[in-house]
Structures are given as C-alpha cells and as structure tokens.
Amino acid sequence: MEHVKQFYIGGQWVAPRTDKTIDVINPATEQPITSIAMGGAEDVDAAVAAARAAFETFSQTSRQERLDLLDSVIAVYSRRLDDLADIISQEMGAPLSLAQAAQAVAGLGHLGTARAVLADFEFESRVGGSLVVREPVGVCGLITPWNWPLNQIACKVAPALATGCTMVLKPSEVAPLNAVLFAEILDEAGVPAGVFNLVNGDGLGVGAPLSAHPDIDMVSFTGSTRAGVEVARAAAPTVKRVTQELGGKSANIILDDADLQTVIARDMANMCTNSGQSCNAPTRMLVPAARMDEAAAIAAEAARDIVVGDPREATTTIGPVVSATQYSRIQQLIEKGIGEGAKVEVGGPGKPEGLDTGYYVRPTVFSHVSNDMTIAREEIFGPVLVLIGYEDDDDAVRIANDTVYGLSGYISGGADRAKAMARRIRSGNVHLNGAGVDFNAPFGGYGHSGNGREWGAFGFEEYLETKAILGYGD
Incomplete structure (x- = not known):
C-alpha cells in the first residue's frame, strides 16, 4: 500500500x-x-x-x-x-x-x-x-x-x-x-x-x-x-x-414460549459472527432453568455447525480472532470458566483440529453458568457462549440487569411479553425476536x-x- x-x-x-x-x-x-x-x-x-x-x-x-x-x-x-x-x-x-x-x-x-x-x-x-x-x-x-x-x-x-x-x-x-x-x-x-x-x-x-x-x-x-x-x-x-x-456483556433472554430449537441455533450463530468480536454480541443466553439441558444440546449442535477456517475459503463461517493477545485472553477466560465449575458442552481450550497456524478459537458453549462466574461478568470477545438458567420473567430481568454493562439486550418469545420485558432491561439497545441493527436508531450504552x-x-x-x-x- x-x-x-x-x-x-x-x-x-x-x-x-x-x-x-x-x-x-x-x-x-x-x-x-x-x-x-x-x-x-x-x-x-x-x-x-x-x-x-x-x-x-x-x-x-x-x-x-x-x-x-x-x-x-x-x-x-x-x-x-x-x-x-x-x-x-x-x-x-x-x-x-x-x-x-x-x-x-x-x-x-x-x-x-x-x-x-x-x-x-x-x-x-x-x-x-x-x-x-x-x-x-x-x-x-x-x-x-x-x-x-x-x-x-x-x-x-x-x-x-x-x-x-x-x-x-x-x-x-x-x-x-x-x-x-x-x-x-x-x-x-x-x-x-x-x-x-x-x-x-x-x-x-x-x-x-x-x-x-x-x-x-x-x-x-x-x-x-x-x-x-x-x-x-x-x-x-x-x-x-x-x-x-x-464494552458489553449482553443478555439474551429466551422466553419459555419461544421455539428453542430455532431461536437458540439462530442466536448461537449470531453470537459467533465476526468470531464473537462484537461489543453488542449476545453472549449471556438466559434460558428457563428447567430446560437447561435441552437448551445446551441445541447450542452445542449449532456450535458444531460453525466452520472455523481460512477467511478466504467460501465455506468458512468464522475466521481467527484478531491477534495473539486476544487469543491468549480468550483461552485464559475459557480455562477460568472450567475452573469455576461451568460445564463445557462443546469446544473448550486450544485451537480447532487442523488449524495450528493462526489465532483460531474453538466455538465454545458453557452451560449451568451462574451469573457471578467470571465468564458471565467479563467480556470474552470470542466465540464463547454462556448459558444461565432463570426461574421466571422477574428472575430473567434481574439476571440480565446484574452487570456493570448495558450496551445491548435480546429477547425472543411472544411479542407482547417481549415488548413489556424490553422496557425493563437497562441497556441502550434491545433486539426483539432476532431483529438486526438499524442505522437510523441510536446506538450506545448504559453504565460501563x-x-x-x-x-x-x-x-x-x-x-x-x-x-x-x-x-x-x-
């Protein structure tokens, strides 16, 4: 150049x-x-x-x-x-x-x-x-x-x-x-x-x-x-x-009347876009506690469908993360999640098989995460999803707002219920039922x-x- x-x-x-x-x-x-x-x-x-x-x-x-x-x-x-x-x-x-x-x-x-x-x-x-x-x-x-x-x-x-x-x-x-x-x-x-x-x-x-x-x-x-x-x-x-x-640590609330199979698969892929390197990524997925194992299985299967590889290949879904520094930080946080007792459903530490050169990260799903764990508090900035269980709508709102951040939020479920819940979320954006960004709408955050x-x-x-x-x- x-x-x-x-x-x-x-x-x-x-x-x-x-x-x-x-x-x-x-x-x-x-x-x-x-x-x-x-x-x-x-x-x-x-x-x-x-x-x-x-x-x-x-x-x-x-x-x-x-x-x-x-x-x-x-x-x-x-x-x-x-x-x-x-x-x-x-x-x-x-x-x-x-x-x-x-x-x-x-x-x-x-x-x-x-x-x-x-x-x-x-x-x-x-x-x-x-x-x-x-x-x-x-x-x-x-x-x-x-x-x-x-x-x-x-x-x-x-x-x-x-x-x-x-x-x-x-x-x-x-x-x-x-x-x-x-x-x-x-x-x-x-x-x-x-x-x-x-x-x-x-x-x-x-x-x-x-x-x-x-x-x-x-x-x-x-x-x-x-x-x-x-x-x-x-x-x-x-x-x-x-x-x-x-930064952000955006909550993604999956209501109990949502189609879990469709919504979780969609949002796992969305979270991994750009190798998870988006400040508004829906990295904390809140699911009904009674359906945690079902949700985890869906998320894990969606993660396995993500093709990590050469950015020049047409079949690649996500490429590497941007630098050795970012790779190291993500690996440390994955290890921290394991150490604090979260369950690895898919992925985990290290590079995907066959990708020894390049800062590639395995798409990772943690289930049975509590909101006080490090991986639920800190921005990982990689293709790492945490699944947190909630008991009812009030509990979901409480967990979603229990963060120093407030950039984005996501809610999927019945339209009227999702709209009412969106008003209670303390974040600059709330995406309802898979809605994307809007260049005409304001973008920015609450808190940190x-x-x-x-x-x-x-x-x-x-x-x-x-x-x-x-x-x-x-």
Whole structure:
C-alpha cells in the first residue's frame, strides 16, 4: 500500500515526525502484511492545527455543499468496496464473505444514513422570542477499534462531515490499513484540506495526546471500558465533550414460549459472527432453568455447525480472532470458566483440529453458568457462549440487569411479553425476536458501556453545540 508509512494531514500525505513502525499481522497466517508508521505528540499537534485552520471555513459551509460532499464520498467509497473488504479480511481475519457483505458495506450504510439525515435536519428552531441554533462542536478527535473498523470510522466521520466539524482520526494500530484506504477515498472525493486528518499510532503515543489536546473540542471513542476511562481522564482538564461506546456483556433472554430449537441455533450463530468480536454480541443466553439441558444440546449442535477456517475459503463461517493477545485472553477466560465449575458442552481450550497456524478459537458453549462466574461478568470477545438458567420473567430481568454493562439486550418469545420485558432491561439497545441493527436508531450504552449515542439523527447530536440567540424577534 502506497501510504502506510505516511499520515494524511492538511490534505497531504506527509512523513511522520518519528521513525517508529509496527507490523500489521494477518491473524490467519501470523505473518506481517506490512508495517505502518507510528505517530506521536508532534504528529497530533500538526493534525489538530490543520483541523483547527480548516474549521473556520468548513463550519460555515451550506447544507447543500455538505450534501454534495457526502454524495462524492459515497460514490468513491462504493467504487472501493472490494478493496476495503479485501484489506479488512487480511488485517483482522474476517471471512471475505463477511467483509464484503457486512464489514465494508457498514461504512457505506452510515455515510448514506448521514446524508439522508442531513437533508432534513433542523439546525434552527424558534422557542418563544429566541432562536435556537445548532452549530458544529468544533475539532473532533476520533478514536476507533479494530473489530468493526469501517463501521466505527464511518459512524463518526459521516456525522462530523454532515454537521460541519473537522477531525483527526486515530484508528486501531491492530487493523489500520482500511483507515488508510478510507483517507484515500476522502481525498479523492474532494474533502477540503484539513477537514479530515489521519494519524496512526497506539493509545499512549497518539490517543492520549489527542484526548488531552487543548484544541480538540470533542473526543469520540470506541473501544474497551478500560481504555475509555483513560480517554475521559486525559480529556477532563480541558473540559471537552467525551462520548464513549465501550464494552458489553449482553443478555439474551429466551422466553419459555419461544421455539428453542430455532431461536437458540439462530442466536448461537449470531453470537459467533465476526468470531464473537462484537461489543453488542449476545453472549449471556438466559434460558428457563428447567430446560437447561435441552437448551445446551441445541447450542452445542449449532456450535458444531460453525466452520472455523481460512477467511478466504467460501465455506468458512468464522475466521481467527484478531491477534495473539486476544487469543491468549480468550483461552485464559475459557480455562477460568472450567475452573469455576461451568460445564463445557462443546469446544473448550486450544485451537480447532487442523488449524495450528493462526489465532483460531474453538466455538465454545458453557452451560449451568451462574451469573457471578467470571465468564458471565467479563467480556470474552470470542466465540464463547454462556448459558444461565432463570426461574421466571422477574428472575430473567434481574439476571440480565446484574452487570456493570448495558450496551445491548435480546429477547425472543411472544411479542407482547417481549415488548413489556424490553422496557425493563437497562441497556441502550434491545433486539426483539432476532431483529438486526438499524442505522437510523441510536446506538450506545448504559453504565460501563459508555455514554452518548451514535448512528442516524441521534449521532448528529454529539457533534453539535446549542446556542440560544435571545431577543431575536419575528
């Protein structure tokens, strides 16, 4: 790739201020794809200065100018879809089919949604004799993860562009190559110089100085709760806005009137999508206690149907997890579950048979789990399901809400009963009867899952300040 050793600052590809690099590893082969430059505080300073200089002009652009700009970005992005899917599959191990059908197109979905929202968004309203104006918040620091990289980049960049903000993006150093392609797309689409800037690096070298920078007005972070706390701490002295989409340990309540065979098989497969590396994955499956063994047998059979293998093979269901670090953590948590007395129905420690190279994890089902076990409390971020029994609806709600997290929830069963229960779940999303995500609906969490909301019109709010012009008159 042409620009992996450079940063995109002020509309130009520029050399980094340091000579530090890091290898980008293909998790299926455990071999480097390439290496990228790693930035530092001086690179952040340059990118923020470019964004600050561009803000004065870009913040004053018209709605139509920004609509035209988004149209151009969408057109170029659409032409590069195959390139984006290919590099995502290589750098984070997603099956090529998933990268094409979900990973790459998710970014396109957020761009299109932001464009549609912008077309009708009310930036001004009257309240009595005052005019209330919604204005761009300023220069934004965007810090994104490796697991759904383009989804998270686009759901931040699109509303920032739409509302007239300028920005500096720090993608994950684990899977940064798609972000380099994304910068090339924005450059080709004609995004004005300084409006979008890219600096690669790690949390200490780039994330911390970006979060603390006095000329950054807002930080939008997606990643682990631990790292989110550090971002908020770094940002606090400059009293900037911080929005966070963090970890999750989402409960999936299977009601006793649901078709267990259909629902459990469906949700086991759903949980394992992207090798279980989704913050909103339904990893805690709550089933009627009296039917635990029946539910476990169904989940185990569904797990055996999952094909773990080479991301390039058409028959592969899930590829490897993203890194040696992630693999090791998942293995430790599987061992912890065994040690605490949970029953392994299928899977367990180690790699699947015949997959000695690559960070592959065996799809694993634990049954007879109590909600105080480590595997029910901590985010595993791998293809590991825990089955927890409940006695009645009130008990299911209690267990579901007994967590520090609150990103998503899932309920399957009779529609009226599921709808009533959804109102009692303390999470930012609740999916009823297999409903998927909705780019127009708000995405974000309660508790340790973060604050603020992304996606659709709700995502615009994070990038806007509110001004009241009093005595405005007629």
